[in-house]
Structures are given as C-alpha cells and as structure tokens.
Amino acid sequence: xxxxxxxxxxxxxxxxxxxxxxxxxxxxxxxxxxxxxxxxxxxxxxxxxxxxxxxxxxxxxxxxxxxxxxxxxxxxxxxxxxxxxxxxxxxxxxxxxxxxxxxxxxxxxxxxxxxxxxxxxxxxxxxxxxxxxxxxxxxxxxxxxxxxxxxxxxxxxxxxxxxxxxxxxxxxxxxxxxxxxxxxxxxxxxxxxxxxxxxxxxxxxxxxxxxxxxxxxxxxxxxxxxxxxxxxxxxxxxxxxxxxxxxxxxxxxxxxxxxxxxxxxxxxxxxxxxxxxxxxxxxxxxxxxxxxxxxxxxxxxxxxxxxxxxxxxxxxxxxxxxxxxxxxxxxxxxxxxxxxxxxxxxxxxxxxxxxxxxxxxxxxxxxxxxxxxxxxxxxxxxxxxxxxxxxxxxxxxxxxxxxxxxxxxxxxxxxxxxxxxxxxxxxxxxxxxxxxxxxx
Amino acid sequence: xxxxxxxxxxxxxxxxxxxxxxxxxxxxxxxxxxxxxxxxxxxxxxxxxxxxxxxxxxxxxxxxxxxxxxxxxxxxxxxxxxxxxxxxxxxxxxxxxxxxxxxxxxxxxxxxxxxxxxxxxxxxxxxxxxxxxxxxxxxxxxxxxxxxxxxxxxxxxxxxxxxxxxxxxxxxxxxxxxxxxxxxxxxxxxxxxxxxxxxxxxxxxxxxxxxxxxxxxxxxxxxxxxxxxxxxxxxxxxxxxxxxxxxxxxxxxxxxxxxxxxxxxxxxxxxxxxxxxxxxxxxxxxxxxxxxxxxxxxxxxxxxxxxxxxxxxxxxxxxxxxxxxxxxxxxxxxxxxxxxxxxxxxxxxxxxxxxxxxxxxxxxxxxxxxxxxxxxxxxxxxxxxxxxxxxxxxxxxxxxxxxxxxxxxxxxxxxxxxxxxxxxxxxxxxxxxxxxxxxxxxxxxxxxxxxxxxxxxxxxxxxxxxxxxxxxxxxxxxxxxxxxxxxxxxxxxxxxxxxxxxxxxxxxxxxxxxxxxxxxxxxxxxxxxxxxx
Numbered sequence: 013x014x015x016x017x018x019x020x021x022x023x024x025x026x027x028x029x030x031x032x033x034x035x036x037x038x039x040x041x042x043x044x045x046x047x048x049x050x051x052x053x054x055x056x057x058x059x060x061x062x063x064x065x066x067x068x069x070x071x072x073x074x075x076x077x078x079x080x081x082x083x084x085x086x087x088x089x090x091x092x093x094x095x096x097x098x099x100x101x102x103x104x105x106x107x108x109x110x111x112x113x114x115x116x117x118x119x120x121x122x123x124x125x126x127x128x129x130x131x132x133x134x135x136x137x138x139x140x141x142x143x144x145x146x147x148x149x150x151x152x153x154x155x156x157x158x159x160x161x162x163x164x165x166x167x168x169x170x171x172x173x174x175x176x177x178x179x180x181x182x183x184x185x186x187x188x189x190x191x192x193x194x195x196x197x198x199x200x201x202x203x204x205x206x207x208x209x210x211x212x213x214x215x216x217x218x219x220x221x222x223x224x225x226x227x228x229x230x231x232x233x234x235x236x237x238x239x240x241x242x243x244x245x246x247x248x249x250x251x252x253x254x255x256x257x258x259x260x261x262x263x264x265x266x267x268x269x270x271x272x273x274x275x276x277x278x279x280x281x282x283x284x285x286x287x288x289x290x291x292x293x294x295x296x297x298x299x300x301x302x303x304x305x306x307x308x309x310x311x312x313x314x315x316x317x318x319x320x321x322x323x324x325x326x327x328x329x330x331x332x333x334x335x336x337x338x339x340x341x342x343x344x345x346x347x348x349x350x351x352x353x354x355x356x357x358x359x360x361x362x363x364x365x366x367x368x369x370x371x372x373x374x375x376x377x378x379x380x381x382x383x384x385x386x387x388x389x390x391x392x393x394x395x396x397x398x399x400x401x402x403x404x405x406x407x408x409x410x411x412x413x414x415x416x417x418x419x420x421x422x423x424x425x426x427x428x429x430x431x432x433x434x435x436x437x438x439x440x441x442x443x444x445x446x447x448x449x450x451x452x
Numbered sequence: 453x454x455x456x457x458x459x460x461x462x463x464x465x466x467x468x469x470x471x472x473x474x475x476x477x478x479x480x481x482x483x484x485x486x487x488x489x490x491x492x493x494x495x496x497x498x499x500x501x502x503x504x505x506x507x508x509x510x511x512x513x514x515x516x517x518x519x520x521x522x523x524x525x526x527x528x529x530x531x532x533x534x535x536x537x538x539x540x541x542x543x544x545x546x547x548x549x550x551x552x553x554x555x556x557x558x559x560x561x562x563x564x565x566x567x568x569x570x571x572x573x574x575x576x577x578x579x580x581x582x583x584x585x586x587x588x589x590x591x592x593x594x595x596x597x598x599x600x601x602x603x604x605x606x607x608x609x610x611x612x613x614x615x616x617x618x619x620x621x622x623x624x625x626x627x628x629x630x631x632x633x634x635x636x637x638x639x640x641x642x643x644x645x646x647x648x649x650x651x652x653x654x655x656x657x658x659x660x661x662x663x664x665x666x667x668x669x670x671x672x673x674x675x676x677x678x679x680x681x682x683x684x685x686x687x688x689x690x691x692x693x694x695x696x697x698x699x700x701x702x703x704x705x706x707x708x709x710x711x712x713x714x715x716x717x718x719x720x721x722x723x724x725x726x727x728x729x730x731x732x733x734x735x736x737x738x739x740x741x742x743x744x745x746x747x748x749x750x751x752x753x754x755x756x757x758x759x760x761x762x763x764x765x766x767x768x769x770x771x772x773x774x775x776x777x778x779x780x781x782x783x784x785x786x787x788x789x790x791x792x793x794x795x796x797x798x799x800x801x802x803x804x805x806x807x808x809x810x811x812x813x814x815x816x817x818x819x820x821x822x823x824x825x826x827x828x829x830x831x832x833x834x835x836x837x838x839x840x841x842x843x844x845x846x847x848x849x850x851x852x853x854x855x856x857x858x859x860x861x862x863x864x865x866x867x868x869x870x871x872x873x874x875x876x877x878x879x880x881x882x883x884x885x886x887x888x889x890x891x892x893x894x895x896x897x898x899x900x901x902x903x904x905x906x907x908x909x910x911x912x913x914x915x916x917x918x919x920x921x922x923x924x925x926x927x928x929x930x931x932x933x934x935x936x937x938x939x940x941x942x943x944x945x946x947x948x949x950x951x952x953x954x955x956x957x958x959x960x961x962x963x964x965x966x967x968x969x970x971x972x973x974x975x976x977x978x979x980x981x982x983x984x985x
Contacts, residue, residue, distance in 0.1 A: 195471050204474045215508030216516060218478035225472055305500075305523050306592050308530040409946050409967060412979035417525040434982050435963070 041356040042390075043102040043136070043156070043363065050103040055096045057133060061149040062089045065185075073189070080192045081185075092147065095137075099367060102136050102156070102360075106353060111136075111154070114169045118176070121251040128180055134172065138364030140373060142269050146175040148184035156364045160357035161269050164346035166258035169251065173259075174244035181243065183236045191229060200225075219313070227318045237322040238331060245332050255344035260332050266325035274380050275425030284379050285432055290443040296432045307420045362394055371401045372415030376429050392451040399445045402433060406441070481507030481518055484564075485550030488959055489521075492555050492633065494704050494754070496900060498524045498961040502553040502562065510614040513537050515548075519596075521560070521589070524961045526980055530594040536564070537612050539583040539623040544570040551584065554631035556678035560589040561637075563629065564599070583623040585610065588678070600680060602627030605639060607680035629676065632703040634729030636683050638710075640673040640698050663715040668695040675708070675732055684732030688712075694719060702752040703729060707759065707789055709752060712737075721746070721773065726759070726792040736792025740785075747783060748773040753830050758795065759787040762828045765799065777822060777845075777883040779815065784828075784836065784863045798863035808868045820844065823855055824884035826895045832905050834861035837936055839909045841893050848920060849882045850875045851893055854911060856934065856941055869941060871934070873913055877920040894932070901935065901963045901985060908983055909934040910957065910965065912948070931957050933965075935985045944984055 062085075069081050095101070111134040119129040132150045139155030146152050152175040154168075162168055178184070194200060207218050241263070249256045276284070278297050286292030310316060317324075323331070332338060346354070358381060365374035375398035382391050405411045411434060418427040436444070486503040490496065501522040508516035515538050520531040540546050551563030566583040585599040586607075600607045603626060629637040668689055675683045688710075689695050696712035701724060703709060708729040713722050726735040740747050745765040753760040763783040766773050781801035788795050802815040805823075815822045821844025829837040836859040842852035852875050858867035878892055887893050894911040901908050911932040916923045929948035934941060946967075948955040953971035960966045960980055969977045 200471045204471050204478070207475075207478055212509055212511055215479055215481065216510075218475055219507070222472070222475040222479045225475065302523065302525075302527070305527075305529055306594065307523075308528070308594055312532055406982055407944075407984055409965075409981045409984075410979075411981055417527070417980055419525070419527050437985060 039352065039355075040359055041104060041106045041353055043104045043107070043360045051096055051099060051101065054101055054133075054135060055093060058089075058093065058096065058149070058151065061151070062086075065149055069185075077189075077192055077196055080196070081189060084188060084192070088147075100138050101153075102138060102364065104136070106349070107136050107159075108134075110165065110168070110350070110353060111172070114165065114172055117251045118169070118173060118247055122247050125176075125180055125247065129176060132176060132179065138368050140365065140368065140370050144171050144175055146178040146184065148179055148182065150179055152176065152179070156357055156361050160354055160361055162262065162265065162354075164255075164258065164344050165350045166252055166255035166344040167262035167265065169255075170244065170248045170259035170262045173248040173251075174240050176247060177240040177243035178236070181236070181239055183240065187233065187236065190232060194225075194228070223314065227315075230319055230321050233321040234323050238328070241328055241331060242335065245336055249336065249338075252344070254342050256336075256338050257340050257342045258344055260329045260338060260340075261343065263325050263329040263332065266328075272423050272425065274383075275423060276376075276380060276383075276429060277425075280379075280383065281428065281432060284382065285436075285444065287443045287447040290440045292432070296435055297428060299428075299431060301418055301424075301427055301431055302420050305420070359390065362391065366394055366398060366401075369401075369414055371398045371405070372430060372433065374398050375402065375433070376426060379429075387451075389452055392448055396445060396448045396452065399441065399448065403438075403441045403445065406434075407438075479507070481505030484517070484548050487550060487553050489553050489555050489560065492557070492635070494633070495903070496962075498959070499555050500524050500529065501526070502550075502560070504550045504562075504564070506548060507533075510535065511616070513540055513618050514612050514614050514616060517564075519562075519589075526966070526978060529591075530589075532594075532596055534587070534596055534598070535612050535614075536585065536599055537583075537610070537616065537618050537622075539566045539568060539618070541568055541570060541620070544568045552631040554637075554678075555591075556635060558591045559678050560591060561631070561678055562587055562589070563631075566623070582626065584626050584628050586629065586680075602629060602639060602680075605641065605674060630700040632675075632700070632708060632729065634703050634705055634708060636675050636677045636729075638673060638700050638708065639676055640700070640710075641670050660715060660717070663697070664695060667697045668692070668715065670698070673698065673710075675729070686727055686732045686734060688725070696723070698725075701749075702754070704754040706730070707735070707754065709759070711749075721748075724749070724752075724761070726787070735790070736787075738787060738792060738794070742783065742797075744768065745780060745783070746770050746773050750782070751828060753828075754789075755830065755832070757789050759789055759792075760830045761785045761787070765801075774885060775883065776824065776885040776888075777815075780813065781815070782825065782828075782863075784859075800859065800863050800865070804865060805868075808865070808870075817842070821846070821850075821852065822884065824888065824893070825857075826888060826893060827898050827909070829898060829907055835859060835866075836863065837907060839895055839898065839934070841895060843882075843884060843887055843893075845881045845883055849878045849880060849887070849892075851878070851887060854894065854932075854934070856909075867941075871932075871943070873932075874915045874917055876914050877923060879920065896931075896957065897959055899959065899962060901937065901983060903962075906938070906985065907936040908963075908985075909936075912957065929954070931955075931965075933983055935983070937985045942985070 065085065066082060069078065069085060073081050115129055115132060115134065119126040122129065128150065132152060134152045134154060137153045137155050139157055142155060142158040142161040144152065144154045144158055152172065203221060207214055207221065210217065245259050248259050281297050282292050362374050362378045362381065365377060375395060378391050378395050378398065382388065382395065385391055402411065402415060405414050415433060416430055418430045482505060484504040484506050486501060489499045489502050491499045503520045505518045506515055507518050510516060514535060516533055516535050518531060518533045521529045523529050538546055538548055547567050549565055549567055551565050553560060553562040563584060563586050565581055567579055567581055569579050585601050587599050588597040599610050601610060605627060627639055628642060629639055631637050671689050672685050672687050674685050677683045688698055693716065695715045697715065698710050698712050701709040701711040706729055708727040710725045710727070711722055712725055714720060720739045720741045722740055724738045724740055726738065727733065728735060740749055740761070740763065742765070746768055747763040747765050750762045750764050763785065764776060764779045765781055765783050766779055770778055772778070781799060781804070784798045786795040787793065802811050803813055805811045809817050811817050817823070821842055823840045823842045825838050825840040827839050831837060838857040838859060840855040840857065842855070844850050844852065853873055854871040856869040856871065857865055860866045873894065876894070882890065882892065894913040896910040896912045898907060898909045900906070911934065913930055913932060914923055915928045915930050916926055927949060931946045931948050932943055934943045948957070952973060953969050956968045956970065958966040958968060963983055965981055965983055967979045967981055969979065
C-alpha cells in the first residue's frame with residue numbers, strides 16, 4: 013500500500029513537471045497530485061466528522077437498529093478513507109476557489125442555511141464518469157469528468173446546491189435508517205420465515221418479495237432526489253436569479269452527458285494505433301463486434317422505471333419548470349476562468365483515469381485529445397504509460413481489470429478501441445509503445 | 453461509457469445484509485448447467501454462453517427454470533423464465549440436465565433432459581436418461597417457444613399447469629435428437645429403451661439375436677431442420693446380413709458421418725457411413741480397418757475437401773480396442789469429401805518415437821511408463837500438431853511430462869519436445885483412456901488462436917510436489933498456455949491457486965480465455981483475458 017502511494021506520488025510529480033515544461037502547460041490548470049498534506053487534511057477532517065456522526069447515531073438510535081446503523085456507517089467510512097489513502101481525491105487552488113466562491117454566494121443568499129453551507133467541504137475526485145455525490149457529514153464530492161461536461165459555472169452551482177440539499181435534509185442517514193428499520197421490522201422477519209417454510213413456490217414468492225422490497229427502497233430514493241431538486245433550486249435561484257434556467261439545463265444535460273462529443277474514426281485508428289513497421293490489421297477495424305447480437309431492451313423481471321433511484325431527467329427538469337417561475341432566458345455565459353478550467357479538466361481527466369488504474373479509458377481519452385494536441389508532451393507521455401500498463405496487464409492475464417470489454421451500452425468508437433487494444437499482439441504493442449516514446 | 457448519472461447521495465449501506473439477504477438467497481436459483489454456444493459455420497468460434505437455472509418448484513412435477521444468454525464478451529443478451537415438467541419416479545431421484553445448445557442462423561435450440569436414479573432388484577442401482585425436451589429461442593425477437601418432445605419421430609408441443617401430474621408414458625420412450633454442424637439434427641430411432649426399461653440388461657451384453665431384434669429393425673434415420681421439420685430421410689440396415697447399431701459420429705456444413713458398429717461378429721468391427729448433409733445422399737461407406745492392425749477412431753476432422761480420421765491402432769489379435777494402453781500407435785486416414793474414397797493412409801507407431809525415447813513396440817518406456825496422445829490438430833499444409841502426456845500405472849497412477857509434436861504430411865515426426873512438469877499422483881490404477889475420461893491429464897483443451905493457423909493448448913497442472921496426500925491437501929494449480937504461432941512453439945504460465953482465491957479457466961472465443969475467480973471475500977468474478985502471443 014505504501015509502495016503504491018509512493019509510486020503515485022512520483023508519477024504525480026513527473027506529470028506536474030511535464031505539464032509545466034510543455035508549451036501548453038502555462039494555459040492549463042493541472043491538478044497537483046503530489047500534495048500529500050492535502051490528502052492528510054482531508055482525512056483528518058473526515059475522521060473528525062465520522063467521530064461526531066457516530067456519537068449522534070449512538071445518542072439517537074438504540075438496540076439492534078442502532079448497532080446496525082453504527083456498523084454500516086463505520087464500514088462506509090473505512091471505505092471512504094481507503095479512497096483518500098489511494099489518492100483518489102485531488103486538489104488544485106483554482107478549482108477549489110471556484111467551489112468556494114459558489115458556496116460563499118449560496119451561503120450569503122441563504123442565511124438560514126449559511127452555517128451548513130459554510131462548513132461544507134467540496135472535494136475534487138478522480139472518477140470514471142461525470143457525476144457528483146453527497147455523503148452527509150457536510151461533504152460533497154465532484155468528479156473531474158463532470159467539470160468537462162457542464163457548460164458553465166452556474167450549472168455547477170446548481171449541482172452543488174442539489175448536493176447541499178441532500179446533506180441539509182440528511183438524506184444519507186435517513187435513507188440508511190429507513191432501510192435498516194424495515195429490515196428489522198416484525199412483518200419482514202415474519203415474511204422471510206414463512207417463505208423458508210414453504211414447500212412450493214418458495215423461489216417465486218421470494219423473488220416477488222425481494223423485488224417489492226427493492227422497489228420500496230428505490231421509490232423512497234426518487235422522492236428524496238426530488239426533495240433535493242426542490243430545495244436545491246431554492247438555494248440556487250436566490251443566489252443566481254439571473255441564471256436560474258441553468259438549473260433546468262443542467263438537469264437536461266443528464267440525458268446527454270454520456271454521449272461522446274468526439275470519437276475515433278477508422279482512419280484515426282490506423283494513424284494512432286498502427287505504426288510503419290506494424291500497420292494496424294484491417295480485420296481489427298472492420299470487425300462485426302456486437303452488431304450481430306440483438307440485445308434485450310428491457311428486463312422481464314424488473315420494471316425499469318421502478319428500479320431507478322432517481323426520476324427521469326426530463327421529469328426532473330419539468331418539475332422545476334412546473335413548480336417555480338423560471339425565465340427561460342435566465343442563463344449565464346461561462347467566464348474565461350471557467351472555460352480554462354473546463355478545458356483543463358479534459359487533460360486532468362486523462363491523468364485521473366490513469367491514477368485510478370482505468371488505463372483503457374485513460375488511453376482512449378488521451379488518444380482523442382491527441383488528435384488536436386498531437387505534440388503535447390503531457391498527453392504523449394500518458395499514452396506511453398497507459399500502453400505500458402496495458403501491456404503488463406495482458407502478460408499477467410489481468411487486462412480485464414484495467415480495460416473494459418466491448419459492451420452494447422458503449423459507442424462504436426469506444427468498442428472498436430477496446431477491441432483493437434485487446435487484440436494487439438505482443439510485437440504490435442511493443443512497436444506502438446516505441447513509436448509513442450519517440451514523440452515525448 | 454454509459455452509466456447512470458444521477459447526482460446522487462450515497463447510502464451508507466448495500467442490500468446484502470439481514471432479511472433482504474435471506475430473500476435474495478431464497479430467490480436465487482440452482483445452476484443446472486452451462487455451455488458454450490458455437491457459431492454455426494466451420495470457424496469453431498464462440499457465439500456466446502448459455503446458462504440454465506432451476507429456481508422454483510410449483511408442485512410435485514412442475515418446476516420453473518431460468519436461462520441466461522451471454523454474448524462472447526460476457527454481456528447479457530437476454531434472460532427469461534419458463535415452466536416445465538420433470539420426471540419423478542417412486543423411490544427414484546431425478547436430476548435435471550442441460551443437453552446441447554446449438555445455434556442455427558437466428559435461432560438457438562437447446563435440450564433439457566432428466567436423469568433418474570433408481571434401484572432395481574435385478575441389476576442394482578442404475579440410472580436412465582429420459583424426458584428429453586427441446587426449446588427454440590429466437591435470437592432476433594428473443595422469444596422462447598414452449599418445449600417439444602419427439603414421440604415416434606414426431607414433434608409434440610407440451611404445456612403444463614401447476615399441480616399437473618404425469619405418468620410414466622408421458623416421459624418415457626421419447627426420441628433423442630443429436631445436433632449437427634450442418635444446419636439440423638439427426639434423429640435415429642432408439643428401440644433400446646424397450647428392453648432396457650426394466651433395467652434388465654446392459655445393452656453391451658445383448659446377444660446377436662437381441663441386437664437384431666432391437667437394432668436391426670431400425671431401417672432409416674431422419675435429418676430434421678431446426679424447426680423439427682423433416683429435411684430428408686436416409687435408409688440404413690437394408691442388408692439383413694450386415695446389420696449394425698448406428699450413432700452420430702461427426703459433421704460439418706457439408707458432410708454427416710455416422711458410425712455403424714456391426715452386429716455380425718465376422719463383419720469388421722465398425723464402419724463410417726458418409727452422407728451429404730444437405731440432401732441425405734449416401735456418399736460412401738468407409739470400413740475403418742487395416743490388414744495389419746485393428747483400428748478404433750480417435751477423432752474425426754474436416755477441412756474444405758477432406759475428412760481426416762485419426763485412429764488408434766492395435767495388434768490384429770487385440771480383443772479390446774478400447775484398452776488404449778494396448779495400442780501400437782496411431783493412423784491418419786484421409787478421405788475425399790466428394791467421393792468418400794480413401795486418399796491416403798499413414799502410420800505413427802510407437803517405434804517411430806525411438807529417436808527421442810527409449811520406447812518399445814507397445815509404447816512402453818523403460819523406467820517411465822507410457823505416453824498418450826490426447827489431441828491431434830490437422831494444419832492447413834497437411835502437417836499435424838499433437839500433444840501427449842506421459843503416465844505410469846504401476847503402483848499408484850501418475851501423470852508425468854507433456855510432449856509436443858509436429859508431424860509432417862507423411863505423419864512422420866519432424867518436431868519433438870518434452871516439457872517436464874510435476875508428477876501428479878492419483879489413487880488406484882488408471883490407464884490412458886481412464887485418465888482421459890476422468891479429466892486427470894493436465895491437458896485441458898486446444899483451440900485456434902486466430903484465422904492464421906495459430907493454435908494454443910491449455911494445460912492445468914498441480915505443481916505441488918511429493919506424495920498424493922501432500923498434493924491433495926495443498927494443491928497449487930497453474931495454467932500453461934502452449935502456443936504454436938508462425939511455426940514456433942512457445943509457452944507461458946499463469947498461477948491459478950492464489951493466497952485468497954482460486955481461478956478456474958474456461959474456454960472462450962478464439963485467442964481468449966475466461967478466468968473465473970472464486971474468493972471468499974469477493975465472491976465470483978469472471979474475466980475475459982487475451983492469450984499472450
């Protein structure tokens with residue numbers, strides 16, 4: 013574990029050096045992964061909050077339920093601290109200033125919640141998808157990929173308002189308590205005992221009971237999401253009345269957020285994954301992949317809408333429009349600072365994915381960026397590093413740990429990339445690594 | 453990289469605790485079987501994987517099942533449930549099994565059957581197989597048909613109501629279909645059951661008269677399309693003086709090969725009958741015999757124009773041609789696909805190994821034991837790859853080293869390599885055939901790596917040295933990948949037994965292997981990994 017952290021430290025210093033020395037480096041805001049004291053600060057702050065929270069739980073909940081809540085919360089906290097230790101959280105002054113400025117404005121315009129808002133920590137995290145979450149304890153986590161997907165700082169402000177609302181409304185604790193209490197309810201226990209004793213239709217009845225239990229949980233979660241949307245909009249619109257419609261846009265964005273804004277074409281693949289000595293084999297690009305399969309669109313057992321933990325994004329946007337008086341012209345333009353952070357997030361995302369050992373995703377994003385920034389040393393170095401890691405993983409039969417398999421839910425471009433990378437033979441991989449090394 | 457982006461709050465808990473965990477366990481099913489589904493062309497590539505579960509008993513005879521179909525990358529294509537009757541018998545125990553799963557264009561056809569364990573006063577405990585039933589899964593619409601059974605050659609649809617009870621006649625005397633690689637199924641009427649029903653006698657002990665009565669009456673067989681429609685019928689056993697017991701041997705997209713074991717003791721032991729799989733026209737009968745040896749076919753392969761038969765060869769006086777340890781070596785016989793006539797016949801005798809091993813005519817190697825060739829792989833240029841293992845059954849049975857061979861077009865050895873490995877010890881005496889049938893050799897399977905003629909052999913070996921007790925108590929399994937790429941052999945190894953987990957390999961699409969990791973902490977994880985070359 014210590015060796016892993018040391019390696020990540022060294023890699024972080026190396027990338028910081030490369031980014032600052034590259035001609036492009038001065039325009040980018042690159043995350044400094046080397047600040048160990050930052051990681052330690054996060055951990056110390058979090059540990060204090062965990063300690064406070066455990067005291068509250070012990071005070072307010074007793075018996076089996078209380079014990080279960082404490083256990084579950086402790087396990088979750090340990091897992092969160094592992095993430096801190098693994099260096100998943102990043103720090104950069106400019107990103108932090110952006111978050112702090114938003115929080116300050118929200119606190120100023122919402123005095124009844126100012127104490128909660130002012131004492132909230134917003135953590136920047138590496139992630140594999142554009143997302144954000146609240147964990148209670150006045151902590152919100154924003155993933156780097158989210159910052160490259162949103163249009164302006166106002167959308168970010170609404171996202172932060174939404175997450176703040178989850179914490180203000182104590183959804184994490186309430187949701188957990190609700191589930192644990194239902195688990196220990198007499199009726200639930202009676203039901204499972206009765207099912208165990210049943211001779212016929214035990215499996216079928218257990219499945220129905222399981223499904224209904226899950227639906228109850230997810231139903232409550234959807235309600236809580238709507239509560240957070242409601243309170244979140246109240247907080248946001250008081251602070252940013254002239255950009256209120258950006259809240260609606262940020263919800264509408266959720267439908268589009270996972271669609272690729274750029275991709276790799278056949279000629280791109282030939283140029284970037286083939287070399288003069290080992291040109292890319294035609295059969296790798298012209299492969300059927302998943303086209304021949306007809307995948308099931310909906311589950312026969314689950315009702316997908318009942319299974320969702322959140323309402324449909326269009327429904328969420330409509331909820332805001334229906335319940336608040338929102339001027340559709342009240343939108344904002346991103347500042348120059350935000351634009352720079354957004355662009356930088358593309359590069360930070362590549363580094364972040366590498367730090368998370370998602371070498372396939374990191375390589376893919378790096379290759380897409382390199383179409384426009386082919387001479388960028390930072391990117392080329394990351395391409396080499398990712399290829400080397402993938403090569404090592406292949407040789408130790410662990411490539412699936414670091415590179416996904418093609419999936420019907422992913423784009424053709426990404427699926428082709430995954431297929432090609434996985435099918436490259438040893439000598440082809442070696443030639444590719446050497447080729448990119450010459451670019452550094 | 454599509455995920456659900458929710459801007460969520462994190463619950464500090466998962467579903468896997470307490471009562472909800474108990475519910476999850478009660479609603480889970482028992483895995484009945486799983487199998488690889490191959491593409492229907494001659495590429496031998498994997499289309500996907502099929503898994504069958506039994507998850508609910510509605511009444512005494514009526515059960516609910518669930519199947520899951522995965523693509524070759526392990527993505528789920530579809531899953532669904534269905535209801536069926538299972539054959540139960542007083543004082544018997546029934547287990548349900550998955551038979552073949554075959555892809556035919558846009559359909560998947562799968563077979564389920566029951567195995568009944570009964571006790572008979574005459575013959576003691578025995579098992580019988582019955583209640584063979586078949587389903588179609590449409591791969592475009594993902595709809596499943598109800599099950600069909602074959603009764604006197606006709607497909608009958610069945611349906612079930614909860615609480616329904618069945619009689620013996622509903623389940624017995626049902627036909628068995630054999631899936632082929634030629635776009636349909638072979639149905640050979642099987643009258644053996646009428647004699648065997650009471651568990652009276654082992655068919656292998658039937659007299660000539662009994663054979664004539666039960667098998668000689670079968671005068672034709674059918675080739676059915678995937679929808680059970682008759683494509684064609686072909687005659688067999690037309691000569692009353694030359695009757696035989698027919699069974700499916702091999703097929704590809706153009707040829708069907710049936711094996712005929714002759715009833716007449718004066719006739720050759722067996723013949724191969726070749727049919728055009730599209731029309732049913734009989735191409736030829738090939739008598740698998742040699743003036744100098746007795747022969748027993750080991751494997752049958754096809755290429756575009758030829759049928760390649762690898763036989764074990766024995767002394768002409770050999771009484772038991774299933775006792776592989778008595779073999780003299782192997783023969784490679786090539787038949788022309790169009791005419792069914794023999795093109796060439798070559799031999800590889802144990803004495804041909806004398807340049808490499810101190811070996812006798814009967815294959816015995818001094819102070820070592822014997823070697824057993826487990827797989828022949830015909831290459832495009834007429835050469836053959838082979839993999840063998842050494843074994844010894846004196847005292848305790850042990851499996852020894854691996855041997856890699858390349859044979860030229862004349863079946864002569866032009867490459868020989870001994871790969872030393874840990875000696876694995878087994879209880880009891882087992883010859884080559886027993887070791888092979890029980891899966892006790894290290895050799896696991898072989899597969900094409902790609903369409904360029906490259907190949908891989910996978911071997912699973914227990915590397916713990918020492919006594920049988922030590923090997924059983926603390927096995928250290930490893931997986932050897934022996935590749936044949938661009939004319940050269942190479943190998944690499946992967947440790948399967950880890951400190952906190954055990955990996956079990958499984959066949960995957962060409963050039964790949966599935967590694968199933970079992971650990972107490974993390975449960976089961978399946979990874980699709982590229983074979984290194």
